[in-house]
Amino acid sequence: MRAWAELLRVSALFSVPGDALAGAAAVGRRPGRGTALAIGASLCLYEAGMALNDWADRDEDAVDRPHRPIPSGRISPAAALGAAGLLTAAGLALAARAGRPALTVATGLATTVWAYDLGLKHTKAGPAAMAAARSLDLLLGAAATATPPPSAGATVTAGRAPGGRRTGDRAAGAPAPASGNALPSPGAPTASAPVLPGSAVTSAPPGLAALPAALVLGAHTYGVTAVSRHETTGGSTRTPLAVLVTTTALAAAVLGEWRRESPGDPAAATADSARARHATTISPAAFGTAPRVAARLVRAVGPAASPRPAALPDRLPGRTLADSTRLLTLAFTGAYLRTAGPPLLHAVLNPSPPLTQRAVGGGIRAMIPLQAVLAARAGSPVTGLAVMALVPLARSLARKVSLT
Numbered sequence: 142m143r144a145w146a147e148l149l150r151v152s153a154l155f156s157v158p159g160d161a162l163a164g165a166a167a168v169g170r171r172p173g174r175g176t177a178l179a180i181g182a183s184l185c186l187y188e189a190g191m192a193l194n195d196w197a198d199r200d201e202d203a204v205d206r207p208h209r210p211i212p213s214g215r216i217s218p219a220a221a222l223g224a225a226g227l228l229t230a231a232g233l234a235l236a237a238r239a240g241r242p243a244l245t246v247a248t249g250l251a252t253t254v255w256a257y258d259l260g261l262k263h264t265k266a267g268p269a270a271m272a273a274a275r276s277l278d279l280l281l282g283a284a285a286t287a288t289p290p291p292s293a294g295a296t297v298t299a300g301r302a303p304g305g306r307r308t309g310d311r312a313a314g315a316p317a318p319a320s321g322n323a324l325p326s327p328g329a330p331t332a333s334a335p336v337l338p339g340s341a342v343t344s345a346p347p348g349l350a351a352l353p354a355a356l357v358l359g360a361h362t363y364g365v366t367a368v369s370r371h372e373t374t375g376g377s378t379r380t381p382l383a384v385l386v387t388t389t390a391l392a393a394a395v396l397g398e399w400r401r402e403s404p405g406d407p408a409a410a411t412a413d414s415a416r417a418r419h420a421t422t423i424s425p426a427a428f429g430t431a432p433r434v435a436a437r438l439v440r441a442v443g444p445a446a447s448p449r450p451a452a453l454p455d456r457l458p459g460r461t462l463a464d465s466t467r468l469l470t471l472a473f474t475g476a477y478l479r480t481a482g483p484p485l486l487h488a489v490l491n492p493s494p495p496l497t498q499r500a501v502g503g504g505i506r507a508m509i510p511l512q513a514v515l516a517a518r519a520g521s522p523v524t525g526l527a528v529m530a531l532v533p534l535a536r537s538l539a540r541k542v543s544l545t
Contacts, residue, residue, distance in 0.1 A: 144215035144216050145210070147209065147543070148191065148192055148195055149188045149224075150191045150542065150545075151538065152535065152538040152539040152542040152543070152544050153187075153505055153535075154187070154188070155509065155531040155532075155534050155535035156505055156508040156509055156512075156531075157180070157183050157184050157187050157278070158180045158184070158528070158531065159509055159513065159516075159531065160275065160281070160282055160358070160512060161176050161179040161180045161278070161281065161282025161286075162282065162512065162516060162524050162528050163351075163354055163358070163512040163513075163515040163519075163524075163528070164176075164280060164281065164282030164285075164286065164348065164351045165283065165286040165521075166516035166519040166524045166525075167279075167283055167348075167350055167351035167354045167355075167515065167519050168283045168287045168348055168350050168351055169350070169519070169520070170286045170287060171521075171524075172286065172524065173286060174239075174290060175239045175240065175243065175286045175290070176282055176286045178235050178236065178239040178285055179235075179236070179243060179281050179282040179284075179286070180282070181232075182232040182233070182236040182239070182243070182247050182281065183232070183250075183278050183281060183282070184232075185231045185235065186229060186232035186247065186251055186254055186278075188224075188228050189226075189228035189229040189232065189251070190225075190254040190257070192221045192222075192224045192225040192228065193221075193222070193225035193255065193259070195209060195210065195211050195221055196211065196218055196221040196222045196225065196258075197258045197259055197262070199211045199218055199221075205373045229251050229254075233247055233248065236281065236285070239284075240284070240285065240288035242284040242287075242288050243281055243285035245284075246277055246280050246284050246348070247281055249277055250274060250277040250278060253270055253273050253274045253277060256270060257270040257271055257274065267366060268362075268363045268364075268366040269363065271362055271363070271365075271366040272360065272362045272363035274362075275355075275358050275359055275361075275362040275508075276355035276356065276358060277355070279351060279354060279355040280348050280351055283348030283349075283350070283351035283355075284346070286348070287350075357515065358508070358511065358512070358515065360387065361387075361388070361481075361507070361508065361511055362508070364388065365384070365501060365504030365505060367380050367383075367384060368384055368485070368488065368497060368501055368504065369501045369545070371497050372494060372498045372545060373494055374494065375492045375493045375496075375497050376492055378492050381485045381486075381489045381492065381497070382485075382489045384485055384500075384504070385482065385486060385489060388477075388481050388482060388485065388507075389478070389482070391477075392474050392478050465522065466517060466520070466522045469525055469526070470514060470517045470518055470525075473513040473514040473517055473525060474510075476510035476513075476529070476532070477507050477514060480506050480507040480509075480510060481503050481504050481506075481507035484496070484499045484500040484503030485500050485504070487499065487500070488500040498545050501544070501545050502539065502543075502545055505544050506532075506535055506536070506539070509528060509531050509535060510528075513525040513526070513528040516528060
């Protein structure tokens with residue numbers, strides 16, 4: 142059992158559920174059946190990638206890491222490859238139960254994982270492939286959550302999920318923009334309305350609103366993967382330094398948005414209301430797909446696809462909840478910097494293999510508070526707190542099973 146725990150890196154598993162939860166928050170929905178299926182699919186595909194990684198690197202590990210399960214003889218190469226195949230099939234089966242959009246995203250995720258382990262890992266495209274995998278994992282949770290269950294009726298009140306439940310745990314209970322097959326309030330534009338000649342209105346794939354958050358998580362993953370390419374040899378100072386700068390920039394972008402907002406600002410509320418109404422029509426700017434990278438990051442750390450917590454009614458409960466959400470966002474951002482920053486700085490000052498490996502481990506653990514930040518910034522503080530609850534579990538298990 143310990144050999145399989147090492148092969149599958151079970152201590153890193155706690156960095157996976159937050160992807161789907163952050164994706165659910167990004168589309169303005171509470172976690173539900175689809176989210177649970179997405180988490181299960183993500184865990185299976187993640188573990189498949191771990192087993193396949195060690196199978197593909199078994200000859201290299203025999204020289205650099207002979208203590209690993211395959212080169213040490215505790216697990217046979219055939220068993221590792223078989224486990225990768227079975228876990229991939231299980232992940233796709235779970236995604237299929239969440240709906241066709243989720244299965245489509247999961248298929249792309251599985252393809253990316255196998256392509257990375259079998260061919261792209263040792264190429265210049267390796268970090269980009271791993272970043273794409275994490276981004277797709279968040280989009281998987283968004284697509285599975287936004288897709289109505291098969292039994293859902295065609296008439297659903299806007300802002301409510303099938304069964305009458307509200308579609309989000311936003312700070313003051315503000316309903317999220319309608320998604321899936323929900324019917325918006327009278328007079329609001331709809332994504333399913335007839336498309337007139339020359340109109341920019343099209344049908345949006347479920348979960349598209351989570352793309353900005355997926356880009357942020359992908360940017361962090363790119364940096365972690367770039368550092369991991371030196372964990373057996375060390376010697377790189379520029380890579381951890383560049384990743385440290387990127388990590389600080391992501392956190393500064395979140396805090397910059399937090400400082401610029403003011404609770405109960407009528408102008409901000411009006412602008413957010415207009416953005417929420419416009420979110421039912423599909424335009425590149427609405428979902429952060431504008432070509433300018435800076436605009437993408439600003440939208441990603443800000444709630445581009447949902448009303449910001451600051452835009453709550455100018456009443457004491459609304460203002461208090463908005464302030465609480467901001468404080469949580471600040472705390473989560475601090476936890477993100479505290480987890481990822483020091484190990485990277487140590488690797489910059491002394492790029493030895495042990496410190497580089499610690500930097501990689503810190504980057505993996507930092508994904509959890511980053512997921513919590515993305516959930517809170519999307520207006521789902523409860524989801525953010527649920528994600529942060531995984532931190533002590535991850536830290537405890539990391540002491541027993543190495544993350545790398």
